[in-house]
Amino acid sequence: MINKLLKLTLLLFSLSTLAANGQNQLRTHEITNNPYPNIATKQCLDSVIYNDSYGSEKNVFEYDKKGNVILDISYSWDNETNDWRGNFKAEFAYDNNNNRTLRILSSWNIETNDWRNDNKYEHTYNNNSKITLAISYLWNFATNNWKRDLKAEYTYDNNNNKILEISYYWQNATNYWIGFDRSEYKYDNNNLILQITYNWNNETNNWRGSTKDEYTYDNNNNRTLSISYSWHNTTNNWKREIKLENIYDNNNNLILSISYRWNNEINNWGGDTKDEYTYDNNNNRTLFAHYLWNNETNNWKGNTKTEYTYDNNNNLTFRFFYYFDNEINDWKVNSKNEYVYDDNNNRILEVRYLWNNEINNWGEDTKDEYTYDNNNNRTMSVHYLWDKETNDWKEDTKIENTYEHNNNILNVVFRWNNETNDWKAYYKKEYKYNNNNNRILYASFEWDNIANDWRGLEKYEYTLDLAYSITELIYPKDKLDTGFFNMLTERTYYYWSYDWVKGYETFFYWSGKEIVVSDITKDNVSIKVYPNPTTGEFRIDASAGSETNGELKIESVEIFDIYGKCHESLVTRHASYVLLNIFHLSTGVYFVKICTETGETVQKIVKI
Numbered sequence: 001m002i003n004k005l006l007k008l009t010l011l012l013f014s015l016s017t018l019a020a021n022g023q024n025q026l027r028t029h030e031i032t033n034n035p036y037p038n039i040a041t042k043q044c045l046d047s048v049i050y051n052d053s054y055g056s057e058k059n060v061f062e063y064d065k066k067g068n069v070i071l072d073i074s075y076s077w078d079n080e081t082n083d084w085r086g087n088f089k090a091e092f093a094y095d096n097n098n099n100r101t102l103r104i105l106s107s108w109n110i111e112t113n114d115w116r117n118d119n120k121y122e123h124t125y126n127n128n129s130k131i132t133l134a135i136s137y138l139w140n141f142a143t144n145n146w147k148r149d150l151k152a153e154y155t156y157d158n159n160n161n162k163i164l165e166i167s168y169y170w171q172n173a174t175n176y177w178i179g180f181d182r183s184e185y186k187y188d189n190n191n192l193i194l195q196i197t198y199n200w201n202n203e204t205n206n207w208r209g210s211t212k213d214e215y216t217y218d219n220n221n222n223r224t225l226s227i228s229y230s231w232h233n234t235t236n237n238w239k240r241e242i243k244l245e246n247i248y249d250n251n252n253n254l255i256l257s258i259s260y261r262w263n264n265e266i267n268n269w270g271g272d273t274k275d276e277y278t279y280d281n282n283n284n285r286t287l288f289a290h291y292l293w294n295n296e297t298n299n300w301k302g303n304t305k306t307e308y309t310y311d312n313n314n315n316l317t318f319r320f321f322y323y324f325d326n327e328i329n330d331w332k333v334n335s336k337n338e339y340v341y342d343d344n345n346n347r348i349l350e351v352r353y354l355w356n357n358e359i360n361n362w363g364e365d366t367k368d369e370y371t372y373d374n375n376n377n378r379t380m381s382v383h384y385l386w387d388k389e390t391n392d393w394k395e396d397t398k399i400e401n402t403y404e405h406n407n408n409i410l411n412v413v414f415r416w417n418n419e420t421n422d423w424k425a426y427y428k429k430e431y432k433y434n435n436n437n438n439r440i441l442y443a444s445f446e447w448d449n450i451a452n453d454w455r456g457l458e459k460y461e462y463t464l465d466l467a468y469s470i471t472e473l474i475y476p477k478d479k480l481d482t483g484f485f486n487m488l489t490e491r492t493y494y495y496w497s498y499d500w501v502k503g504y505e506t507f508f509y510w511s512g513k514e515i516v517v518s519d520i521t522k523d524n525v526s527i528k529v530y531p532n533p534t535t536g537e538f539r540i541d542a543s544a545g546s547e548t549n550g551e552l553k554i555e556s557v558e559i560f561d562i563y564g565k566c567h568e569s570l571v572t573r574h575a576s577y578v579l580l581n582i583f584h585l586s587t588g589v590y591f592v593k594i595c596t597e598t599g600e601t602v603q604k605i606v607k608i
Contacts, residue, residue: 044474045474045476050506051505057074057075069476073089089115104119106118130156133154152166167179189217214227224245243262253277274290284316290305304323335353349370368381373403382398408432430445461490465510474513490505492506529594534582554576554594555596557595
């Protein structure tokens, strides 16, 4: 059964990637109208060739009339035959709405010198492009035919909400599908109010309850109550587990959240955790307090608390951290952060203090200073540590950013050298862009103390054809670097060995094809990210949804900085509303990648 569950997980994972990999135009909030005529010549990525010292690899792609990938073949160069030898092959088919209906995976059989079938996935959809059936197959080498493996069936209501999902595995002994997992969903005004999961009971030959979740909402669609149950086999009934109560203010800000656990001894709910929130008139959070239930006193006991203050521009100016002191039975301050901003609301100073019980006053801990250019780009940040011996700030780390034309960036990290009492170079990154904002170079270095000079780590160079913009290109999304606005034709990687040495190079080959472009463009999706700019906390609201599918469910959220580093990754349970905070991140520009059931969107957010 564990293997079957693992296979089902792989099947469901393949379904979750349909929108991203099977459709060449992502459904984002930016796409509202088709800017192209019905037929247009698009530049399609035909092949990608990768060369390094160990050999060469090649990917070849074919497309249908709508620009969907129907063939993806991977080859390796065979030095013995002096020809390409197959590795893997993927074949695809789509319906009229560009939903992927078929995927066949094959691998190269060295013995027969031909392709060998491995896996097959079939999918069907309703008129709203919601998947209704998914079947996976394994190739049976004994019968030389496809063998059924796993199946999932989906049912939806008139508002495209999923109301039933049943998973099966194929039983060879009976030659029949056997159910093993079932989920039922109920909604009110498109809000999920009930979710029940069942497992198949082989003894009773029927479905047996597994988990149940009940939800209630206020008039603003804020979830106010959640109750989780598990199935009790002894009593053959539902057993209460966890309850969560939420209260909101008139601005839909969460002000109270209390979780309970069912206590079998008293046959009633027992307190677990409690969170309190307060806000100012601008909806900035001013208080967060976390409590734990004390079974001895049968009451709430404080745990941690944070207080926030803001200036007239809604910039966070102070943040106080408290812990609950059991000896004095009251809150006791632990640390505080102080923030200062310039006239452009750029944070220029951040100081952290620790409460000193011996002197009964604040003691310095860390300090960060920031400077900016006229375009509000951060040019320098300096991190200090408090030296208790000298009773003064001591330099620790410095980062210098240089911005040139075309937004070229030079990022240099220094560390303080106590021996020379001066800054010492440590790490460096270079980014270069052309006039179309395409990245044409990325290089990283570290300081060589012996040579007293920079030593390279890795470098990428990019070559582009500026005659074609990104809107004129058709390509598999996972085969091309992101962040380019024109046609990428070459990518070269270098490593350092006393100088830059070419490690491998990748060539991208394109050709023009007539594509039916009207069907690729998806409907308008409305996802709100606010407030923007933010001092730390922001909301993602997908409740407005899309013109076709209605309310969207957020599946995951990722937050990247301008260098592409992921700082936050959150997997949600198909929520249409997500609250996040980036208080811990430095001020600057970030990109929020939001994945929904229909595709992806990336929105920019500014932390101030």
